[in-house]
Amino acid sequence: MKNNVIHKALCGCFIIAIFICTDSVAAQQYVQPERNDTIYLTPKTIFDIAKAKAALAKGKSTIKGVAFIRPENSSLGFNIKTGKKLFADRIKISLYPITPYFDEFLALKKKENPRKLKYAFLSKEAISYRLEAITNSTGEFTFPEMKPGKYYIEGVLNWTQSGTYQQYTGSGYNNYGGRTNYYTNQNYVNHNSELLTKIVEVKKDGEIVEIKLK
Numbered sequence: 388m389k390n391n392v393i394h395k396a397l398c399g400c401f402i403i404a405i406f407i408c409t410d411s412v413a414a415q416q417y418v419q420p421e422r423n424d425t426i427y428l429t430p431k432t433i434f435d436i437a438k439a440k441a442a443l444a445k446g447k448s449t450i451k452g453v454a455f456i457r458p459e460n461s462s463l464g465f466n467i468k469t470g471k472k473l474f475a476d477r478i479k480i481s482l483y484p485i486t487p488y489f490d491e492f493l494a495l496k497k498k499e500n501p502r503k504l505k506y507a508f509l510s511k512e513a514i515s516y517r518l519e520a521i522t523n524s525t526g527e528f529t530f531p532e533m534k535p536g537k538y539y540i541e542g543v544l545n546w547t548q549s550g551t552y553q554q555y556t557g558s559g560y561n562n563y564g565g566r567t568n569y570y571t572n573q574n575y576v577n578h579n580s581e582l583l584t585k586i587v588e589v590k591k592d593g594e595i596v597e598i599k600l601k
Contacts, residue, residue, distance in 0.1 A: 426505040428498060430491035439516040442484030446534030447593040454480065454526040454542050454600040456581055474526035475544045475583070480600070482518040482530055485537040485586070489513065493539065493586075528600075535592050540600060541584045548577045 454475035483489055495507035520528040522542075553570040561567045583600045 424504050426503065428495040428505065428507040429510070430488050430495065432488045432491045434488045434510055434513050435486055436512065436516070438486050439484050442486065442534065442536050443516060443518060444534060445532040448533040448535065448589045449595045450530040450533055450587055450589065450598065451595060452528055452598040452600050454478065454522055454528065454544065454583055456544055456601055458548060473546055475522045475542060476524050476526070478522050478542050478544055480520045480522060480528045480540060480542040483539045484516065485539055489539060533589055535589045537586065537588045539584070539586055541582060542600060543580060543582055545580045548579060550575060
């Protein structure tokens with residue numbers, strides 16, 4: 388009787404040991420990290436905080452603009468921007484002072500290659516030294532109290548394009564022995580995003596500079 392009790396107790400300990408070992412192995416599972424094949428192009432010029440801060444100090448000039456695009460008209464067989472103006476309705480417009488650091492960044496942007504995941508990036512400090520404006524429903528925006536200098540302005544316009552097209556569904560022979568193709572109308576919705584950019588120069592204090600951001 389006593390031996391049976393000891394045997395059952397030992398079996399229980401063995402089962403507990405198996406559970407402990409199993410948990411220990413599960414905790415050591417390796418999680419494969421996500422790949423990041425992005426090629427980061429960053430300026431080597433040191434970002435001058437004092438120069439950027441001084442460029443964004445208050446002045447007496449004004450930059451006024453309107454942001455819009457003209458959607459491409461693919462129905463002509465080739466893409467031509469002949470569509471009606473699509474105004475940037477309540478989007479954020481960012482303004483950055485063009486310093487030597489930012490000049491290098493703009494040069495790097497010309498080397499971007501989305502197919503190779505090659506993109507130019509600003510440092511966190513450079514991003515933080517900017518001004519922002521919000522457009523109205525007709526795409527108008529204003530940066531008041533600006534100093535003379537050169538500035539880079541950008542905004543992202545997200546928009547959708549919808550319509551119908553004829554989808555081929557099959558073919559057959561008609562009563563005259565000829566071949567007839569059959570089509571049905573299908574609806575489509577395309578989601579688009581466009582980066583609007585502009586380099587602006589305020590030449591003298593007190594002037595009003597008007598631009599088109601497209």
